[in-house]
Amino acid sequence: MSPQGSSSLTTNSDCKTFLANRKKEVEEVLWSLLPPPEGMAAQLHKALRYPLEAGGKRIRPILVLTGADFCRGVSGKDVYAGKSWEGVAPDLKQAILTAACAVEMIHTYSLVHDDLPCMDDDDLRRGRPTSHIVFGEALAVLSADALNTLGFQLLACLPERYAIQALRTARELAVACGYPGMVAGQAVDLEYESKPGGEEVLEYIHRHKTAALIRASLLMGAHMVDGSEGDCALLEDVGEKLGLIFQVVDDILDVIGDAQLMGKDAGSDEARGKLTYPALIGLEESKKRVENLSADILARLEGEGDRAQVLLDLTNILVERQA
Amino acid sequence: MSPQGSSSLTTNSDCKTFLANRKKEVEEVLWSLLPPPEGMAAQLHKALRYPLEAGGKRIRPILVLTGADFCRGVSGKDVYAGKSWEGVAPDLKQAILTAACAVEMIHTYSLVHDDLPCMDDDDLRRGRPTSHIVFGEALAVLSADALNTLGFQLLACLPERYAIQALRTARELAVACGYPGMVAGQAVDLEYESKPGGEEVLEYIHRHKTAALIRASLLMGAHMVDGSEGDCALLEDVGEKLGLIFQVVDDILDVIGDAQLMGKDAGSDEARGKLTYPALIGLEESKKRVENLSADILARLEGEGDRAQVLLDLTNILVERQA
Numbered sequence: 072m073s074p075q076g077s078s079s080l081t082t083n084s085d086c087k088t089f090l091a092n093r094k095k096e097v098e099e100v101l102w103s104l105l106p107p108p109e110g111m112a113a114q115l116h117k118a119l120r121y122p123l124e125a126g127g128k129r130i131r132p133i134l135v136l137t138g139a140d141f142c143r144g145v146s147g148k149d150v151y152a153g154k155s156w157e158g159v160a161p162d163l164k165q166a167i168l169t170a171a172c173a174v175e176m177i178h179t180y181s182l183v184h185d186d187l188p189c190m191d192d193d194d195l196r197r198g199r200p201t202s203h204i205v206f207g208e209a210l211a212v213l214s215a216d217a218l219n220t221l222g223f224q225l226l227a228c229l230p231e232r233y234a235i236q237a238l239r240t241a242r243e244l245a246v247a248c249g250y251p252g253m254v255a256g257q258a259v260d261l262e263y264e265s266k267p268g269g270e271e272v273l274e275y276i277h278r279h280k281t282a283a284l285i286r287a288s289l290l291m292g293a294h295m296v297d298g299s300e301g302d303c304a305l306l307e308d309v310g311e312k313l314g315l316i317f318q319v320v321d322d323i324l325d326v327i328g329d330a331q332l333m334g335k336d337a338g339s340d341e342a343r344g345k346l347t348y349p350a351l352i353g354l355e356e357s358k359k360r361v362e363n364l365s366a367d368i369l370a371r372l373e374g375e376g377d378r379a380q381v382l383l384d385l386t387n388i389l390v391e392r393q394a
Numbered sequence: 395m396s397p398q399g400s401s402s403l404t405t406n407s408d409c410k411t412f413l414a415n416r417k418k419e420v421e422e423v424l425w426s427l428l429p430p431p432e433g434m435a436a437q438l439h440k441a442l443r444y445p446l447e448a449g450g451k452r453i454r455p456i457l458v459l460t461g462a463d464f465c466r467g468v469s470g471k472d473v474y475a476g477k478s479w480e481g482v483a484p485d486l487k488q489a490i491l492t493a494a495c496a497v498e499m500i501h502t503y504s505l506v507h508d509d510l511p512c513m514d515d516d517d518l519r520r521g522r523p524t525s526h527i528v529f530g531e532a533l534a535v536l537s538a539d540a541l542n543t544l545g546f547q548l549l550a551c552l553p554e555r556y557a558i559q560a561l562r563t564a565r566e567l568a569v570a571c572g573y574p575g576m577v578a579g580q581a582v583d584l585e586y587e588s589k590p591g592g593e594e595v596l597e598y599i600h601r602h603k604t605a606a607l608i609r610a611s612l613l614m615g616a617h618m619v620d621g622s623e624g625d626c627a628l629l630e631d632v633g634e635k636l637g638l639i640f641q642v643v644d645d646i647l648d649v650i651g652d653a654q655l656m657g658k659d660a661g662s663d664e665a666r667g668k669l670t671y672p673a674l675i676g677l678e679e680s681k682k683r684v685e686n687l688s689a690d691i692l693a694r695l696e697g698e699g700d701r702a703q704v705l706l707d708l709t710n711i712l713v714e715r716q717a
Contacts, residue, residue, distance in 0.1 A: 111598050112578040114585060119573060184539060189531035208512035212535065213581050216507060217573040219539060223546040224568035227561055234557040238550055241564065245547030250429060250442060250540040258438040258536050275434050 086384050089151050090133065097132040100168040101175060104225060118206045118214035119221075122179050125197045130317075130389075131178050131288040132171035134310070137381050138292025139167050142302045147380020166229045167295045170240050173222040174288050177248045180218035183211055185257065191343070222248075239294040247287030256280025260346070268346050276346065281321075282314025289313075309371055309382060312364045316389050319361050322347035326354060329393060365390050409707050412474050413456065420455040423491040424498060427548060441529045441537035442544075445502050448520045453640075453712075454501050454611040455494035457633070460704050461615025462490050465625045470703020489552045490618045493563050496545040497611050500571045503541035506534055508580065514666070545571075562617040570610030579603025583669070591669050599669065604644075605637025612636075632694055632705060635687045639712050642684050645670035649677060652716060688713050 101123060108117045140155050149155065156164050186193040186201040187208065194204055203211035222244065229237040246252060256279030263272055289310040293303050325340045326349045340347050348357040368386050372379040424446060431440045463478050472478065479487050509516040509524040510531065517527055526534035545567065552560040569575060579602030586595055612633040616626050648663045649672045663670050671680040691709050695702040 106573060111595070112573070112581055112602075115573060115578055115581040180539075184535055187532075187535065189535060209510075209584050210581060212507055212510065212512060213577050213584075216503075216539075216542060217577040219542050220546075220568050220572035220577070223543075223550075223564060224572050227546075227564035227568050229561075231558055231561065234561045235554055238552075238554065238557045238560055241546060241550035245543050245550050249543035249547050250435070250438060254536050254540040254543070255435040255438055258435055258533060261532050261536075262437060272434070279435075 085151055086388060089381075090128070090388070092153065093133045093136060094129045097129050097136075097168065097171055097175070100165075101172045104169065104172055114206070114210060115214055115217065118202060118210045119217055121205060122183050122196075122202050123175070125199050127197065129175060131174045131284060134285060134288035134385070135171035135174055135292040136167065137385065138289035138298070138306055139296045140292070141289075141306065141378055141382065142293045142296050142298030144378050146377035147384070148377065150381050162230055163233065163295070166233050166237070167292065169225050169229060170291050170295055173225040174244060174284065174291060176218045176222040176225070177244060178284060180215040180222070181248070181253060181257070183215035183218070187211060190261065233295070236295050236297065240291045243287045243290045243294060247283040252279050252283035252287075256283070263346050264344050270351060273346050273348065273351055277315055277318040278311070281318040282311050285314035285317055286310030305371060305375075309368050312368050313386060313389060316361055316364045316386070319348050319357055319364075320389065320392060322349055323354065323357050323361070324394065361390055408474055409711060412704075413451070413711070415476065416456045416459060417452045420452050420459075420491065420494050420498070423488075424495045427492065427495055437529070437533060438537055438540065441525060441533045442540055444528060445506050445519075445525050446498070448522050450520065452498060454497045454607060457608060457611035457708070458494035458497055458615040459490065460708065461612035461621070461629055462619045463615070463704065464629065464701055465616045465619050465621030467701050469700035470707070471700065473704050485553055486556065486618070489556050489560070490615065492548050492552060493614050493618055496548040497567060497607065497614060499541045499545040499548070500567060501607060503538040503545070504571070504576060504580070506538035506541070510534060513584065556618070559618050559620065563614045566610045566613045566617060570606040575602050575606035575610075579606070586669050587667050593674060596669050596671065596674055600638055600641045601634070604641040605634050608637035608640055609633030628694060628698075632691050635691050636709060636712060639684055639687045639709070642671050642680055642687075643712065643715060645672055646677065646680050646684070647717065684713055
């Protein structure tokens with residue numbers, strides 16, 4: 072996979088600094104939104120924190136912030152200079168960061184349930200024992216249930232003067248992660264482990280299981296700052312394609328990736344008989360699909376000027392990622 | 395347990411008709427809010443519907459409607475004559491009924507997860523095989539996850555002109571069912587199956603596992619119609635005590651109840667070593683506790699006039715229930 076239109080891209084090290092800064096910004100708020108590991112339900116609180124503390128790229132929260140920046144017309148230069156929040160009311164800044172954390176809670180709950188023995192039965196995630204290994208199955212199920220609810224609790228607790236923005240954001244998140252989105256993708260994915268499926272099924276799985284929440288992340292940021300209809304339509308399109316890139320690259324890395332970088336063994340999809348792009352259309356065709364999707368995003372962002380920079384860079388990062 | 399202040403109570407048959415009517419009203423909306431059992435994710439949709447189709451008393455949704463009626467000052471006579479909705483805008487009526495269905499989705503997801511092999515490991519509920527028996531564990535977990543999310547999706551999709559009401563309602567529901575409420579109760583309940591606990595622990599479990607959602611149901615109805623602070627404080631108090639009555643009666647029925655009426659075997663709590671009031675303070679003391687709670691509710695509703703009738707009758711029904 073070669074970098075797309077690299078002449079217009081920010082240097083790799085600028086981007087890495089940006090990602091690290093945004094990750095830190097998100098995580099500071101994240102820890103403040105979790106209950107302390109004490110009291111009668113201390114074990115539950117520990118189990119809530121554990122999978123979030125495992126780290127991760129925080130891609131979805133960063134996309135929430137990016138969606139808000141894009142709709143507010145903040146240039147890439149200003150974002151990279153840490154000036155995203157200039158002119159934003161402090162309580163709106165806090166609300167956007169909280170919405171960013173909400174999507175991370177939802178994403179994390181889905182990982183904990185996916186790892187359960189009755190689902191993918193994974194003992195390791197990001198190089199650490201999974202929740203059910205550490206806390207037992209019952210508490211793994213319950214703590215992830217609580218993370219699912221917490222995502223919506225955070226949005227419902229936003230200041231009432233942002234009630235309409237909060238409601239739209241919650242709607243976007245719920246549709247993306249509930250039965251019309253992520254859960255449907257996971258259900259169909261599991262169903263087709265034991266029976267043959269074609270490209271139509273695989274596309275359904277990717278769009279629902281992964282792309283829905285990534286697309287929703289950009290739109291959640293947009294809703295929080297009253298993004299225009301046109302901007303929302305653009306972000307929906309770009310988000311969908313970013314989500315598909317993310318999942319196809321995931322499938323590719325599962326075949327050729329570095330186990331150490333990924334914190335899990337390569338080849339696990341194949342061993343499990345999972346429906347993936349490399350298995351269905353081969354590695355080269357899969358890489359080509361990623362290139363086509365990223366070219367589509369480039370074309371869609373053409374003419375959007377400086378505010379498109381971060382989205383272009385993020386696309387490139389997701390295309391190029393090694394883990 | 396003897397009826398409390400029976401002179402002021404509606405006759406039993408009036409109440410039964412009322413409950414049946416409200417149940418029908420709720421269920422009509424409930425079915426309209428669920429996806430049809432078709433398409434790529436047909437199995438997931440079937441698994442979503444299955445535990446809701448098992449029936450149940452729909453106590454929580456009825457409490458949502460009752461909370462709204464109370465705050466609007468509708469007399470018991472009018473409620474029983476089917477005149478609850480007089481003067482309510484059609485889209486607000488639909489919104490309140492949708493909020494009532496949202497709490498039933500949340501209650502139902504919790505039952506499906508409670509029944510899992512890693513939790514209570516129950517094969518039967520309401521006389522029918524439980525979800526994981528019918529659909530397998532993975533789909534039971536996923537479909538209940540989707541019900542959890544759907545509860546919030548329904549509230550987030552309410553008309554934007556009720557954005558503030560919807561947000562308050564979602565907040566009430568999330569706090570009641572998430573880590574500050576129901577899930578904490580279930581986590582502590584499971585923890586104390588394998589170690590001794592006293593009355594403080596048991597009270598914590600009851601307040602969180604059961605009372606939180608029942609209290610929230612009344613308050614959700616109140617928020618949807620902009621209930622006053624005073625009315626909300628009253629409903630919070632009455633709801634908490636109703637919830638405790640519900641759980642203590644549950645514990646009592648598990649000792650002395652009719653297995654046929656309940657759709658499950660009596661004595662299952664004892665067999666599992668569950669912490670219950672009968673086990674801790676004996677059957678007679680437990681019954682006395684129910685009587686005291688119901689007397690407290692009566693006292694709290696003193697002077698509220700005709701609008702308190704339905705709450706009084708519901709209290710009596712929950713005290714007297716056989717299943």
